[in-house]
Amino acid sequence: MRIALKLLCSAIAITLAAPVMADTAPAAPVSGAPVYAVVARIPGADGGWDYAAVDPVRGRLYVARTDAVMAVDLASGKVTDHFAPATRAHAALPIDQGRTLLETDGTSGLTRFIDADSGKTLAEVATGKKPDAAFVDHATGLVVVMNPGSNSVALIDPKTHALVRAIAVPGGLEAGEGDGHGHAWVNLEEANALAEIDLKAGTLVRTVALDGCDGPTGLALIGGATRVLSACSNGVVTVVDTASGKLVQTLAVGAGPDAVIVDGPRGLAFVPSGQAGTLSAISIADPAHLRVVATIPTQKGARTGAVDPRTGILYLPTATMVPAANGTDRPRPAPGSFVVLVVAPKPVN
Template identity: 45%
Template sequence: MRLTLIALLAAVAGPAIAVPAASPSYAVTARIAGPDGSWDYAKVDPETHRLFIARSGSVTVIDLAGGGISSWGEIARGHAVVPLPGNRLLVTSGNDGTVRFLDTTTGRQIASVAVGKKADAAIFDAANARAFVMNADGGTVSVLDTATMRVSKTITVKPALEYAALVGGTLFINDEDANEIEVVDIASGKAGKPIAMPGCEGPTGLGYDERTGHLVSACANGKAVIADAKARRVVGMVDTGKGADAVILDTARRLAFVPCGKDGVLDILSLDAPGGVMRVGRVTTEVGARTGALDPATGAIYLPTAAFSVPATPGARPTAVPGSFHVLVVKPA
């Protein structure tokens, strides 16, 4: 996942479209302050009601029930956080190409496993007790046995791998540089013909809706691509805000959320709209809010972000204002 914040301050509203009268109503209801540092993926553990956020040097843990905030572990540029059974948390550590396992009862590290260069996105396959780690710069996927906390297989794909979705025995992975979805057969460990996504630039976030068989891919240039996982072809495209870095699925409510960090909006897509996926709502959030997590119990969305200073030199990277990191809480009305 690209963490650059260049041009994030140039917030421009996305294309105007008609929104159905019965569109879902969501709003920012709170802001939770947290420690300074960069951030990437986030995840809510519905069992413990805690929000985990991968940070530059640790994991930020927010108790959604009690309100407490703590920092766990020592991470070298955290990217993904994945709650696991047995009171454990998997964290990808990008700068040293490792996966860290933390004990969620103590917050302490219990194992460190070498994977590939720039370990980035990660997903969990509960049915087979394994995790897939996308090594963005290495162009490989590390398959981890989460019970033994060891790498069981390494699959070579290509560089710039982003978020993934597992559909049966096939792994679909966004490729940020090739603007396509890589298609990997897990059993053979081989990559097949990718799904090209014309009109999509910089795909990162990816979600899969089992009911419709649709993959939803978020592109940085203000598009969400809809692909048929079975047919392995693009079947639609939706206008969104720019700078998206995640797709947050709420299949129970039949919605997908795309946090757009450049434009500072959260776009709401219906998974069951007539004719396919369509945008049915938009919440004004903040510039920089590009990833997030769903609490499936409440339907609330949590979006990490910060305030940014205006660069003194045109084209320079904006920096987060010290003490400004916070999490936006977006709830249904």
């Protein structure tokens, strides 16, 4: 049953994580650690999913789905399964103070700019093969789209919808983020490495090998862009110092993560692990000494998500996965099983 999330949000407070030390072992209970739990499930249409994002201006959750962008009004819980059309959507990112929605279309190779009021397409830009993750670089004002199918990073002017340039970056591009100074860091899933890119010059600066990391996907910059967190499919998060380019820490999380979700106001980063069915909470209050401070049971399949910075509530799309009939294709979501898990901090007594 759909819930009025506004009422839920107003009743929730957050427990701040206590200072912690570095650790590469699985998380043990930490005194003073935040306590989270799945408090609701928002059902949606059948199909696959990828990245999610919260627009705090409009109070809306977007989820990139197989054939559409799904939208959820977080005040009322109203779900619009087909807010905007898509063909194998990967990113659904609110930009321009929430007035526009950016969608990357894996099948068509297009990046779409969508009116957030009507859901109508404003412009389409051919960015490369299989466009996937995307972000807005605040130093240049450009939209940055990763195209793993063509080994390129596309830069788009969001005002004119013009393709500014494409930067060659081989190795299986996944998530990326800008450092606020014109450089970006991008995970290379196939190379098990991290790339630093100069967005202003349009050049690949360097790559950093992520030893012990198999298939880095989710990424986040923390500590004033002094550290890069990369979520690896083999159940670890690597931490790289951006100044030296050195791997300085490795944290154990659940198997099969596909995102790193940062809640800056609460000093936490979250890693949802789809194979393990867990959500790892990492204290980022001291970027030089990170530690997993809580492991929250969720549901298998929950590997991406987003946080509402206003409340600290997380939203994780998932479904019950069933093996393909021939045993070789990817598992598929069971009919009627897609939900968005609502993971909220427990109230402080």
